[in-house]
Amino acid sequence: MTLETVGFWVVAVVLLASSLAVVLTPNLFHAVLYLAAALVATGLVFLLLEQPFLFAVQLLLYAGGVVTIVVFAIMLTERLVGERIRQTSRHLVNGAIVSAAIFVGIVGFLLRAPQVPVRPGLEADATISIGRALVGPFAVTLELLGILLVTALLGALYFARGEE
Amino acid sequence: MIGLSSYLVLAALVFSIGLFGVLTRRNAVGILLGIELMLNAVNINFVAFARYNGDLIGLIFTLFTISITVAEVAVGLAIVIAIFRVRRTVEADRLDLLRG
Numbered sequence: 085m086t087l088e089t090v091g092f093w094v095v096a097v098v099l100l101a102s103s104l105a106v107v108l109t110p111n112l113f114h115a116v117l118y119l120a121a122a123l124v125a126t127g128l129v130f131l132l133l134e135q136p137f138l139f140a141v142q143l144l145l146y147a148g149g150v151v152t153i154v155v156f157a158i159m160l161t162e163r164l165v166g167e168r169i170r171q172t173s174r175h176l177v178n179g180a181i182v183s184a185a186i187f188v189g190i191v192g193f194l195l196r197a198p199q200v201p202v203r204p205g206l207e208a209d210a211t212i213s214i215g216r217a218l219v220g221p222f223a224v225t226l227e228l229l230g231i232l233l234v235t236a237l238l239g240a241l242y243f244a245r246g247e248e
Numbered sequence: 249m250i251g252l253s254s255y256l257v258l259a260a261l262v263f264s265i266g267l268f269g270v271l272t273r274r275n276a277v278g279i280l281l282g283i284e285l286m287l288n289a290v291n292i293n294f295v296a297f298a299r300y301n302g303d304l305i306g307l308i309f310t311l312f313t314i315s316i317t318v319a320e321v322a323v324g325l326a327i328v329i330a331i332f333r334v335r336r337t338v339e340a341d342r343l344d345l346l347r348g
Contacts, residue, residue: 099262100265104265112277126291134299138295157328157329182271187263213304232315240326244325
């Protein structure tokens, strides 16, 4: 048992448990907190795959940004309605059947796929190469992404602003 | 040594759980949380494939998906708040104005 094996199983259990909690807990606020745990666990998976830069991005953008926005939205809507929003589910059996079928399909595909050889060694710190690629061949895409983020920000402001 | 397929099966499990959430939640915010889980599973796939194939493109694609997801959540929640102002509900079943 290497350190990576132990780490993988611990992170996998945490990730699956918190993901299940996200979709099963009746309290919407708790669901968001479990989502934060699942996102941090995903960041740890990136760390296991030796990508510390993506781990940092995941923490900053996802666990920091998304969770903050969702908590803000829940508090705002609860404030407007003046009561706790209960979270209910329906079609539990049908949903479980469809998800299980999708999972079996993916795993069946994986079983028939050719086995990928063992992971190659890390040549250099990927952060430097990512930075070089973002200002080199992907510069236009990066600019488009900036435009998208500004547009989304303005759109969100427009949708959520008051009546006045 | 953990193989590539372990990461892929983990991602598939998270994806299925997220899909289950999308299918069963009534609350629009709950559905958004399920979509987040599904996109997260896709990111795990991207990073695992990039790492095991020694290819940088998967990592850059992951950066783009993470950023686009943040924009999507911001707009989605703004729409939820706007709908809530008008209809006083965020239950997806009762938002059927366009059903005709």
